Amino acid sequence: MHADLELLGARIRAARQARGMTLAELAAAADMSTSTLSRLESGKRQANLELLIPISRRLGIRLDDLVHPTAPDPRVRRDTEERGGMRVTPLTPEDSPVQTYRVTYPPSQELPQLRMHDGYEWCYVLSGKLRLRVGDHDLELSRGEAAEFDTRTPHAMSAAGGKPATVLSIFNQAGERMHTRLGDAGAAPSAGEPAPES
Template sequence: MAMDLSRVGARLRAARQQRGWTLADLASKAGMSTSTLSRLESGRRQASLELLLPLVSVLDLRLDDLVRGEPADPRVRRATERRHGRVVAPLTLEHSPVQTYKIRFPASRAAPSPKVHEGVEWFYVLSGTIRLVLDGREHLIGAGEAAEFDTRLPHSISASSDGPAEVVSIFSASGERIHVHGA
């Protein structure tokens, strides 16, 4: 992300006001004149490290908080994939700490072989019925219901034989590898 000095004043003002401080309060704490701070906040004075360092220290901010450029486009633009009969649509950016997907499972007469891996998994059923086999016990999870479980227990997830089912699923990294990309 590029450095952008044009928004420094507005960001300083917002941080000061969020703390309920006047211009004089912050200027005094940072060891500068009220007029200098006023000109900095209004954009009439160019920001410099010499002026910003005491301010970020007093405001308990990082310099990056004041000079960061435009944030990256927040829209997720990752391709939907078809894997093992499932349609998998990523709902999070590629480097998000937790991966979230919308997955459409085809109707299935039988549960797939159970898998075991580190992590926790959570899903919410948007439509249809999901068959969750967890530690040898079958659970039918319907639209509007959610499930969360320890993935160190043998488990498999599939749609019931009634028809396709669609879920939003949140995985740890190991769960993503097993369920989204295959072991």
């Protein structure tokens, strides 16, 4: 059996602790010495079926849960939405503390109404040009430029130059700075979902 010993031991320990069992209790139930189980949990003992089968039975889990734990599907499957002419594609799960979106702003001659809300935003221009108004700053960001700003400062975004602008936007809803300074253009991060006016 070629399971990673350290990970295997950590899985056994986690399952044991989740069930409120001590090393001695699980070792006795699995008919082995406490030192054997301790060495197995610390990755210092080679695992074999004779040891793992009784352990998994006493823990009430499958052998596969120890050897090949099932990882959740990492893909994010959320629909793109149209919001006030913008195309907004969520790139993170709904319950993520930091939300990431791919936002395409349509060409516009008018800057949307300035908005304020708690949090920080970091944005990166993927294509086109983005007009970003933050407080007294009225900026134009080109492809490859980034900005970070406090969304409690009045702000608004729109495409500039008569063509759509596609932006990667990261919103920290906890209101903490994200420390991801990558570019020049105005200064500080935003929280909440992209809205037609922002």
